[in-house]
Amino acid sequence: MGTVNFIWNLTKNYFTFGLIGLTVSDRYASIVPVGGISMSPTFNPHDDSSMRALTRDFVLVEKLCLEKYKFSLGDVVVFSSPTNHKEKNIKRITALPGDLVSTPHYDAVVIPEGHCWVEGDNQAWSLDSRSFGPIPLGLVRGRVTHVVWPPHRVGKVERMTPKSLTPF
Numbered sequence: 001m002g003t004v005n006f007i008w009n010l011t012k013n014y015f016t017f018g019l020i021g022l023t024v025s026d027r028y029a030s031i032v033p034v035g036g037i038s039m040s041p042t043f044n045p046h047d048d049s050s051m052r053a054l055t056r057d058f059v060l061v062e063k064l065c066l067e068k069y070k071f072s073l074g075d076v077v078v079f080s081s082p083t084n085h086k087e088k089n090i091k092r093i094t095a096l097p098g099d100l101v102s103t104p105h106y107d108a109v110v111i112p113e114g115h116c117w118v119e120g121d122n123q124a125w126s127l128d129s130r131s132f133g134p135i136p137l138g139l140v141r142g143r144v145t146h147v148v149w150p151p152h153r154v155g156k157v158e159r160m161t162p163k164s165l166t167p168f
Helices: 002-027 049-055
Strands: 029-033 058-062 076-080 088-095 115-119 140-149
Touching (some): 002 029, 029 140, 076 115
Antiparallel strands (some): 029 058, 058 140, 076 088, 076 140, 088 115
């Protein structure tokens, strides 16, 4: 009888902590891996393929910003790809609704209400709004606030707008 009681209590505890963890991950914050070099040097500055599993960055994504879609220029966000909803991307917001953006593919684009313009820090290796245009804010899944892995890179992710990315 003692063993059954122990297993039952253990199962209840695991289930309870699982539900709490799922709720926190879904509503408040989660940790996600950063793949690729489109945001280098902000993330994955040394993308050595032989050591990628140990050196790639993991980031903390806060989701409270989604309640009222409070974003600022220079925020790094995670969003669902507009071309493949199963794929998540990480890019920097470089223009918000009402801003005017010019790129080689578009003469001038006024960012519509409820959308934003995102670009990777490593423009040569980034598939971003320069390819698919402004993204709906509804695709944004959260704002990146900190690098949490690897240990030597732990720290806050600064909001910045590189001069090369500023809208005119």
